[in-house]
Amino acid sequence: MIVGDSKPLEEILAMIEGRDKVLVLGCRGCVTVCNVGGEKEVGILATALRIARKKNGQPPTVEEKTLERQCDPEYIEELAEVAEDYDAIVSIACGVGPQFMAERYPKVPVFPGINTTFIGGALEHGVWAERCQSCGNCLVHNFGGLCPIARCSKSLMNGPCGGSASGNCEISPEVPCVWDQIVKKMDAMGRLDELEQVWPNKNWLTARDGGPRKRVREDLKQ
Numbered sequence: 001m002i003v004g005d006s007k008p009l010e011e012i013l014a015m016i017e018g019r020d021k022v023l024v025l026g027c028r029g030c031v032t033v034c035n036v037g038g039e040k041e042v043g044i045l046a047t048a049l050r051i052a053r054k055k056n057g058q059p060p061t062v063e064e065k066t067l068e069r070q071c072d073p074e075y076i077e078e079l080a081e082v083a084e085d086y087d088a089i090v091s092i093a094c095g096v097g098p099q100f101m102a103e104r105y106p107k108v109p110v111f112p113g114i115n116t117t118f119i120g121g122a123l124e125h126g127v128w129a130e131r132c133q134s135c136g137n138c139l140v141h142n143f144g145g146l147c148p149i150a151r152c153s154k155s156l157m158n159g160p161c162g163g164s165a166s167g168n169c170e171i172s173p174e175v176p177c178v179w180d181q182i183v184k185k186m187d188a189m190g191r192l193d194e195l196e197q198v199w200p201n202k203n204w205l206t207a208r209d210g211g212p213r214k215r216v217r218e219d220l221k222q
């Protein structure tokens, strides 16, 4: 899922300063799962904004709504009747949310209430870790199911580097060296010899380096 962090309240207050009627808009997708943008967080942020704005002598009018998803036009359409009633919308979805909202409702200023960070998974309740950089050509099966692109600080395809020590990464000593893990896993599976293959330079054109990506599924288009 997409993981994000809440922006500091002061930053959001500064964004909406001078704007009377504000909507805090949540999303029931990834940001609900990582506890930064669901219905509960909409309520918490809206209350905090009301209190802070009242204290600062600003209009405390802040309303709340949570859409099923903000990355889907069919759900955004729900706001068609009311979007332009607001002087500001604070979207607490991933970065797609504020962009989709701003495209659909060009007259309404839309502000991001979340810093979108990475594609990850939950290690335990309240702990998320990066697992994928959406490179567009998944190769994890060659590395024991561990991603050297997202989990090695240098995204090495042929590792480990010379800095790996005691199972930890030289760049971030608190992070396990994924190449150390890959070698141990492949060894345990009796597949160590597969790592003798030298991987050529990866073609990054399928990743972000190839520019903004788009997927068209003719079979799903209407």
Ligand code: SF4
Pocket (backbone or CB within 6 Å): 131, 132, 133, 134, 135, 136, 137, 138, 139, 140, 147, 148, 149, 150
């Ligand atoms: S190889 Fe690419 S697509 Fe697969 S997990 Fe790693 S970054 Fe993601």
Ligand code: SF4
Pocket (backbone or CB within 6 Å): 151, 152, 153, 154, 155, 156, 159, 160, 161, 162, 163, 164, 165, 168, 169, 170, 171, 172, 176, 177, 178, 179, 180
């Ligand atoms: S120590 Fe391991 S994880 Fe860190 S950069 Fe080197 S190979 Fe990558």
